Amino acid sequence: MKKSVPLALALALLASLSLPALAEGDPAKGAKVFNKCKACHVADADTNKVGPTLKGLIGRNTASVAGYKYSEAMLEYAKANPVWDDAHFLKYIEDPKGVVPKTKMAFAGLKKEDERVDLLAYLKTMK
Numbered sequence: 001m002k003k004s005v006p007l008a009l010a011l012a013l014l015a016s017l018s019l020p021a022l023a024e025g026d027p028a029k030g031a032k033v034f035n036k037c038k039a040c041h042v043a044d045a046d047t048n049k050v051g052p053t054l055k056g057l058i059g060r061n062t063a064s065v066a067g068y069k070y071s072e073a074m075l076e077y078a079k080a081n082p083v084w085d086d087a088h089f090l091k092y093i094e095d096p097k098g099v100v101p102k103t104k105m106a107f108a109g110l111k112k113e114d115e116r117v118d119l120l121a122y123l124k125t126m127k
Helices: 004-018 027-036 072-080 086-094 113-125
Strands: none
Touching (some): 086 113
């Protein structure tokens, strides 16, 4: 019994150290990162441009914005990934064409983790 307590504490410590990168981000910095997205997306209105609105993205069903014509590739992705959660968004925005080959999104992705996490924090404020 005594051996399991230090192991449990060690695992809890490791978990707490790895969570902040995913959980935290700076919405103000994310708003600046969003400037890279503005040519094709809006985040503060229910308006589609070249890409669908990103307002309310996190927690929304994948490929579900009314009036937007998604690629077949994105519709297939949505079957396996039905909801945009933090993990799916962060993976997708790092390399859109790597995650969804033949997606219509021409953006190469955000290679810097801090930019992805900040963008996620910003988008979470856009409900």
